[in-house]
Amino acid sequence: MDKLLITRGVQRSPFWKFILWILPWAMLLAWGLYGAYLCLAEGLNQTNMDNRFAFGLWIYLDLTVIAFGAGAFFTGFLLYILKRHELKSVINSAVVLGLICYSGAIVVLMVDVGQPLRAWFTFWHPNVHSMLTEVTFCLTLYLTVLILEYAPIVMKNRQIRKVPSYLVFEFNLHKLMVVFAGVGAFLSFFHQGSLGGLYGVLRGRPFAFREDLGIWPSTFFLFVLSAMAAGPSFVLLTTWLVEKLSKKRLVKRETMSYLGKLSGVMLIIYILFKSVDTLIWINSTSPSSGFPAFEYYDRAAFGTWVLFAEVVLFGLLPALVLLRKKLRERMVWLIPSAVFVLAGVALNRFVLTIQTLALPTLVFDEFLSYMPSWQEVATFSMVIAYGVLLYSLSFRYLHLFPQERELTQPY
């Protein structure tokens, strides 16, 4: 039925099957849209956030998806700037993932802020010292870049490419992709870092506050590194998932393994810095503001296991596995390791968002807990559903994996 829209020579499931697949996601999206509508129309009293828990599920989601979406810039950087051509087979997929993550994050941010119509004030009256300004500027520019990177993929759709002007434009745009890759890498470096700086500068929250390295707190660099570790793992994991769901080989095993290696290398560097940073924080930064660090791990479910999980279980362990060639070449090791890498980064974002806010600062204040309302969960699911839908549509109608035909036709 929609065959003429599908790239020539690749196999896609029948249309009815596809509809069956996207239907539940579309319903989830509709539910999410309703939740988001309530939040916009009625105000954020629809959420369970409050004056202490001023950030909640959404900001956590934003931080996490943006870290996961780092695959787009990192892959682009390696492919176009460092000429790692083996990544050509995943770049399209990485771009789509990046676009989903970033646009999703921005949509949620627009629901999250109380006055979305004033979002442009950040551009109009920017406080250049705020990490959030840096994030806003970079995020908007980078989303533009991602759209420009995604546009050629769309224009190469079997039907759209028949329009010569699109194809010629695509061709020329694609030739200049190296510029976008460079700009993307530059912007990503800053906003990934600024997202980390977001918490690192919180002098009033000694759990999050970190010393400056140059003009940025150390979390700036930790976020960049962890995002670079998470990005390839996310591309790897989604590719693997798509392979499983579509029952096809899409990418060469060597590429998968190479992505794993990238993750591993970045992760071990990250863990190294993170460990040093944590030690400095526990022994100097935090106590000097009057906050004994052990108190942080004294409350509710947040024990020292959090730190252990972050650094060892989801850090050192997958890093060591991924760094060993023999292990990462086997899917049974590679995939769980990628999952661990992502879990570690997600946990890091969770801890910085939720634990920071849950912990009291004043002695007589109490540890607070927070459970998102259904409207928050709905808006969250909206982004997930949007991501799945956009990816499914892209996978079906766009040529995401250049090696697909090759791998399905054994020459």
Place this chain on the structure above:
Amino acid sequence: MPLTLTRRNVLKFVGGSIAGMMVTPLPWKLLDDVAIWTQNGPWIPKVPRGPITTAFSTCALCSAGCGIQARCVNTIPYALSGIRNHPANNGTLCPSGVAGHHLAYHPLRLKSPVQLFRREETIEVQPVSSEEILGKISAAVAISRNAGEGTLALLDQRPGRSVSLFYRNQLAMHGRGVYLVSPTDPILITQCLDEMVGTSFGPVGYNLERVRTVLSFSAPVLDGWGTPVQTSKMLAHRGSSGQKGARVIQIDSRYSRSAQLADQWIPIKPNTEAALAFGLAHVLLREGLYDKALIQSRALDFQTKGKHSYFDLVGRFTPDHTAECTGVSRDVIVATARALAAQGPSLVIGDGDSGGGPLGREAEMAVWGINILLGALGSNGAIVHHRAVPAPKEFSANGLSPVQGVSDIPDHSIGVLLIDASEQGDPLPWSLLERKLIPDQSLVVAFSPTLTGLAQHTHYIIPTPAHLEALTDVPTMLSSATGTFSVSSPLLRRPEGTMDAREIMGKIFEVEGTLEELLKQRTSAIFESRRGRVFKASTGSSVQLTELGSSDELWAELTAGGMWMDDPVRSKPLPEFHFMGRSPAAYERMLDAGEGISSSNEPDAPRKITVLPYGRRAEVGGAQLSPLMTKLYQESGLHRSSKVAVLNPATAKEFNVANGGRGTLVTERGTQEVTIRVDGAVMPGVAEIAVSPEPVGQAGTEIVQEQDILELIVPDQAPTWRAFRATLQKA
């Protein structure tokens, strides 16, 4: 050059202008301003604009009589503050007073008479004409007068006003009129002293400046009991001021605000205050720490032959026995008694908590007893005489109906119950009033500006002007050392359709006159007395009354935030008196009060907890709270809402409820859901629950009946509701 007006030229001109404009700051500035304008949508309330003026009046929310200075826009007050140097409040106000100007906008405000229909959880109202209600009342009054079926009762929630004298006068003339006050009203405490002395001892007050030690029996002495100036003085030694204040010892079953702020808190088993009073008296007597000569000469029942005497009574309450009864340790009892005697002048205050009900007549007499032993009623004591505020003779020409507590009249006796100022005064369990009514035949009408508090239980409500819309005088506070008089003059125009209580009563009893005339007559009487001093808000200082030229001048001062204060009088010597009062079974009643018959004979059933309801006098306890009071009750934890039960951690564990969890309290009168709060400072085995109404911040679609813990009180259980037993289950 010929100027041709072609389309092309026009377009060129417009285009050029737009392009040129872009390099000027104009569009950008405009964009900037638009950004700001867009943020002022119609949904954001606009602040009023208009001339700013200042007006003075007196707060009538309680009897402290604080002077208020109102900043007004278009003559509507938008902010209240205290009048500087005012003898009652010296520039400050309590939270209720600060937000007093909001009461006119209470979401449950009534502006026309209504008939009430109570449904399951809500109340429906239907408008009726005031003539119809007045007709019904008049008919019922006539029946009560002529047929003798049931009495005509008026419950005055703000006794002591000039209009209260008018009521008592009219009720006395009616023949079957009864003048009722809340059982917690301070007037009844003075009545206890009268009973001991046998005659009217005259109004007494407290001269706190003389006091070095204050022993409070559950009275909220540091929390709205006295005027702000008095409270401030009692706390003066705190902090860095270097001033002297009084040492406050708080005897309280609850960790009340006063217990928190007092220098010493003596926790006591609920309802055992009388025993502790006797125990303290025991120590004073045993150690000879009292004026023997005075007691010997004046006390008629100190030691009597053949009859049980006060000495016998107190003799039973040895420190050990008292400790057993009250839970207060023997050493604390002895030390406290000695401290009262040694660090005098001392003052013992009964009174009790406004929401928690009266201490009880016997306990109050026991407290007066200690005061007498300590010499607090003597010429150097802290309890001083003062004269009644002068009133014209015609106010009492036809006699005054006696003041009676609600508990003092027989059950099923009231035919018509009128409740005046039902939004004010101390909270009162409806069950207590209900059993006084003739079942199914009585008519209950409230005069109230809002559909809150007791008014929710009536058949009809005639709306009265709200606070600061109404003209009223402020009676003398119990704690005041001299008589005072001030007038709360309206700062707001009262809505059409409201009537003040004098108008309503005038129509019922067919008496001419207005409230203003009444108050002016009283002012004249004060002026005629040529006594006392007058605080003038305009200058912030006081002058002798005699310096004022006329009664009108006094009226002008009083209605503009001024206050008249009587001159102090030399205390009368204590006449002959009975420690235990004059009733035939005085000894037995006192003994029962001390030994605590009501609470100890009930077996300690599992799952039963002692509920300690409490009110806040600082917030008038009554049924009117500014919508902004959500800040104290809901938006911060400063004041517990009436849906919160505070428990000791051990008790919470025993009842298997957790901090923040829900629990259900059950008595035979009903059930109530509460949120559990755990507080290590609270006495084990009790649940502290506030009885104040919830502030209503926003009007809902329907009127929800107030749910108060007082609803759970089983009325026959005890004369007071300070503590009652209820089952606590985890919800």
Place this chain on the structure above:
Amino acid sequence: MDQTTVKKSRYGMAIDLDRCTGCGACLIACAVENNVSPGQPKVNERNGTTWMRVFEVQDGRPFPDAQTAFIPMMCQQCEVETPCVSVCPQNAVEVDPETGIVGQIPQRCLGCRYCMTACPYHARYYNWWDPKWPDGMEKALNPDVAPRMRGVVEKCNFCHGRLHEARARAAAQGSRQINPSDYIPACVEACPVQAIAFGDLNDESTDVALLARSERAFRFLARLGTETKVYYLSGRDWVRRLADRELARSKKETLHG
């Protein structure tokens, strides 16, 4: 007074915790003065708007030895590295160099709530609901203070409206220096026990400057280094130990509020 030069002020407060009775008059006076709307039916302690809030704290000893203190907590007017100022993405928070007061511009606030996470004192409040007043009560709003809209952050600004008024009064008298008695925040004015002193910390002679230097004075979380301008006074050791987590730890009792 010299009318040509305007000296820079550092407005501050000193709150005597040994006097505070926790009555809440300050809290209500603040809400009245600053046109804070009454709470919605679903409002709670965590999402209400109380620029000034009074914490009830105990020393943690069990019945019957517990001690209680009340701590009024509002914006502490951090002077150095003001945490909320640097984080605001669109300059909606600014420290006025003339007065040292941290100001919030609600018309420019985006409602991102980043400043709230930055504030160690939880002194910032977000308008979770549309501000609404019961019928007719709009007529009784303070004409000097604009009500805020839903979705923006607000906080104590030492009664900015009153500062404006004092300045206008001074200007009317031809002076650029305001009369200190003309500028008293609503909470200071309302306190029934006069526990709060307010004034210019730069002026050595003011009560607040004297109190701030007294031995009983301390500041909460002083080691964060934000140099707050709200001082607290207490002679009670356990209360003073509440200032800092490490200090609080030094005593064996566990504390809870």
Place this chain on the structure above:
Amino acid sequence: MLPWVYEFRWDAGHIIFLGVFFSVLIIIASTLMRALMRAIGDFKNRRVDHVMWEVAFEDLPEPARACRHQLSGEVAHRTCPNEFDCRDCVSHELFLRANPVPPAGTGPQAPEEEQLFGLSFPLDRYYDRGHTWVKPAADGTLLVGLNDLGTRLLGSVENIQLPEIGSTMHVHGTAWQVSTRGADTRILSPVEGTVVDVGGPGKEWYLKVRPEGNGDALRHLLRGAEIKPWLTRELERLQFALSEDGVGMSLADGGVPVEDLPRSAPKADWDAVWGEMFLEA
């Protein structure tokens, strides 16, 4: 944001931050503009066909992009870097010099080789990788037709869209389009020039083209001995394309493809096969 907007300060922070922001913005915008200008340039220079082929070529699976000299066995592995246009290829030059391909119709090739695997591949013409042939005519024009495999692949054509006479052809631009069984397939033009006449499926040839440019107009086309290894490879590709989704059809080694392949294997994904064989992604 801009100097005249309230809150703008001339301090280092603002200058650096906004400087970087505007630089990035300008880079993005100018890159976009550049792509746009280039696209317009391509249109103006009539390079659309060329671009389309280049894009299509990029998308071909790597094995389909093998150099003709890999097919002939001269080199083990080489992917064509010039989109099958050997006219300017330096390597091709070098390969030719080392190992010249005999001209068509001469040399060691026997006439029977015109029949390859049962398909007719006359040696008097040149073959393009897109299954067309070019035969120089006496009047200096070039005849363009579909080779035997191509004809059998398409089977009976439902609709054919031939270019108008007078239109210009570009190497590997679209020569004509056929639609069969609901799928469109464009046939690549093997040569550059102006269409002077059109034929069709029933005729000997499809197009008559007057070539443009210099004499090496046919240099990029396969000829002579190159044809067999290429055709072998093509039949292999066809075999895989057909066997991909388990149609079960196989072209046994040496087996002759039937006249109308689609009709003999209706279940096969012909759209994919045509895309594969006619070098259209």
